[in-house]
Amino acid sequence: MTSIAVAQGASVFSNPRAAAPEVPYGAQRSMILDGAGFDGAEAAIRAWPGYAPSPLRTLPALADALGLATLYYKDEGGRFGLxxxxxxxxxxxxxxxxxRGIAARQGGALPPPAEILAGRYRSEVADMTVTCATDGNHGRSVAWGAQLFGCRCVIYIHATVSEGRREAIARYGAEVVRVPGNYDDSVRHAAAEAARHGWTVVSDTTYEGYRDIPIDVMHGYGVMAREIVRQIPEPPTHVIVQAGVGALAASVCAAFWLAWGPARPRFVVVEPVNAACLYQSGLAGHPVAVHGDLDTVMAGLACGEVSPVAWEILDAGASAFATVGDEFALEAMRRFARPLAADHPIVAGETGASGLALLLATQAHEPIRELLALERDSRVLLIGSEGDTDPVIYRQVVGLDAAEVRR
Ligand SMILES: Cc1ncc(COP(=O)(O)O)c(C=O)c1O
Structure with missing residues (x-):
């Protein structure tokens, strides 16, 4: 049965198709993301220059204020300087x-990152062009990867991507092109341009006939989930993961399911009220697109169409889907920046703060706490997916810049 609870600025429903905890990952669906894929990503990414696990913070005073036993925050703000x-x-x-391109030409296994970084295949790599659409962070990653490994890169951004986010992508040597419409329009634009010029789309979302590259992207995200598994003393009771197209949430869900089996946490997916495609898909029982300008301060979550592959995992893996209003995301950023008591100050961007936003919006709302089974002894993990990815907006919202918060 689907139960929905609505508070001011938030809405939650329990997923009637959620698999029971003891149902193994892959029992109902094919194992789209698997242990070997996560292993491969870990082996490669740990070899990149500057790799270090991101911190997992505990915030005891904030946990207490929210009526929880423990609050964990995985702080991705420092990841590879991006x-x-x-x-x-x-x-x-x-x-x-x-x-893969090199291995196909010369036969044999994939060359390890170190060989490509050392410039062994420089001229053939320089002939390749990668492209994608982005609302900021994914494009920054593709541009950085292209610069690191030596290929050309063209990135498409939509009408409302901030100038700060545009510049941050261009800094990695990519050509950045602004196109009219919303995020989903820019995805279609990138695909059309790639087909015209013979470039390769490196998208974080799957679509008809296009899955392998986004699956690589999701295995890459799994490095973060596996770090958490090693850092945390015991599995949390709950994890709240923010979703745009759902790739991050699906990756974390699959990685935790594989690592913890029936001890895996309740999995709550949160989205902005205006871009709640997973929420709507969850209600409908199949992928549903949300239209309009998808306007939200949580820029990384302004997506109207779920990634079908992510949906396959979350349809069974998510315990609940939730939406939260922008005002709570802004409040969450401020609360992280000016911590209670001895809690660690945290620099969280609008999108990174969305898990706390949901807790703030629902803390005094008993029906929602009940629906999510949030209790005094709950151990809740938040995914701090970004830091101040747009420092100008960050300062406007918080009244401090990141260096002042950390001081
Ligand atoms: C900082 C941040 N958090 C979360 C997400 C959501 O990821 P996904 O689109 O895979 O759901 C994004 C997407 O761009 C993001 O930039």
Whole structure:
């Protein structure tokens, strides 16, 4: 049975198709993301220059204020200097694409990242062009990966992507092209341009006939999930993951399912009220597109169409789908920046703060707490998917810049 609970600024429903905890990952669906794929991503990404696990913070005072036992925050703000977990996905897919191309030409196994980084295949890699559509962070990762491994890169952004986010992509040497419409329009534009010029699309979302590259992206994200599994003393009771197209959520869901089996946490997917495609798909029981300008301050989540592959995993793996209003995301950023008591100050961008936004919006709402089974002894994990990826917007919202928050 589907139960829905609505508070001011938030809405939650429990997924009637959620698999029971003891149902193994892959029992109902094909194992789209698998252990070997996560292993391969870990082996490659740990070899990149500057790799370090991102911190997993605990926030005892905030947990107490929210009526929870423990609050964990996986802080992706420092990931490879790119400001978000996305550094793991797009760049890994660029590496795999290049490595597959080399292996196909010369036969044998994929060359390891170190060989490509050392310039062994420089001229053939320089002939390749990768492209994608982005609302900021994915494009930054693809551009960085292209620069790191030495191929050309063209990135498409839609009408409302901020100038700061545009510049951050261009900094990695990519050509950045702004196109009219929303994120989903820019996805179609990138696909059409790639077909016209013979480029390769490195998308974080799957579509009809296009799955392998986004699956690489999702295996790349799994590095973050596996770090959490090693860092956390015991599995949390709940994890709240923000979703745009759902690739991050699906990756974390699959990785936790594989790692923890029946001890896996309740999995809550959160989206902005205006871009709630997973929420709507969850209600309908199949992928449903959300239209309009998808306007939200949570820029990374402004997506109207779920990734079908992500949907296959989340349809069974998500315990609940939720929406949250922008005002709570802004409030969450401020709360992270000015912590209670001895809690660690945290720099979280609008999208990175969306898990706390949901907790703030629902903390005093008993029906929602009940629906999510949130109790005094709950251990809740939030995915801090980005830091101040747009420092100008961050300062406007929080009244401090990142360096002042960390001081
Ligand atoms: C910082 C951040 N968090 C979360 C997401 C959501 O990821 P997905 O689109 O895979 O659901 C994005 C997407 O761009 C993002 O930039």
């Amino acid at each position: 400001g978000s977990f996305k550094a793991l996905g797009g760049a890994y897919a660029v590496y795999r694409l290049i490595a």
